[in-house]
Amino acid sequence: MRILLVEDDRLIADTLVTALGRGGHVVDRAQTLREAEAALDGEYALVLLDLGLPDGDGLQLLRDVRARRDPLPVIALTARDRATDRALGLDLGADDYVIKPFEMVELEARIRAVTRRAGAGAAAELRVGDLALRREQRSALIADQALELTPREYALLELLLMRQGRVVSKAQIEQQLCSWDESLSDAAIEVLVHRLRRKLGAARGVTLATLRGFGYLLSGEDA
Incomplete structure (x- = not known):
């Protein structure tokens, strides 16, 4: 899942990026309202929004998002506990409100709850x-047997399954699997797909095809 983190505190931001990354999420970080507004042109499943930002109140971003009837889930992160x-x-439209300081296990549970409601x-x-x-559970199984995947392999499999029967380009894979300060070369994507295809080898009724010049297609039909 791709998340936009709007947080100007470097220590908090670095901690969240690392912890959420371990859970398989891709996190982009904006430090100001201006950066966050520009970032919202991208595709995100969730925004984690600090309210005390150097160039204004995060609530203004929330107002702007809801004013254009954008249903994007937003969790406010703040020390304001009144x-x-x-x-x-x-x-104003926040889907949840988490008081700092908080435990990661609680934030992760709230993220799951909010995205579950948003994607009912x-x-x-x-x-x-x-x-x-x-x-x-962020898990994959073949014939009810657990499939061992890295976080990036899981993210790729989820993307392909969500677009089952449709071609997924390398550009789409990079966009969904990488944050702003990361990149995936064509060769790295090919290696990642190769590893995933090898792990899916025992699955019956599953085809992961490479369409040269277009991308990859996961389907339930035999090749």
Whole structure:
């Protein structure tokens, strides 16, 4: 999942980027309202929004997002712990409100809850052939046997399954699997796909095809 983190405190931001990255998330960081507004042109599943920013109040970004009827899930991160502050943030459209300092286990649970509500119509389990991906547990199985995947392999498999039957280009893979300060060369993507294809080799009814010049296609049909 791609997350926009709007946080000017470097220590907090670095901690969150590292912790969320270990969970398989891709995190872009904006330090100001201006940077955050520019970043929102991208595709994100969630925004983690600090309210005390150097060039203004994070609530203004929240107002702007909701004013254009953008349903993008937003979790406010703040040291403001008064009930009136929490009520204002929620009234302006925040999906949740987390008080600093917080434990990562709590934030991760709130992220799961918010994205689950936002994607209420999305399947909790993605399946093709005897391959199943359980998004809540972030696990994959072949014929009910656990499939060992790295976080990046899991993210790629989730992307391919979500777009099952459609071609996924290398540019789309890089966009969804890399933050701003990362990149994936064409060769690295090819290696990643090769590793995933090898791990999927035992799955029946699953085809991961390479379409030269276009990208990759995961389907439930035999090649």
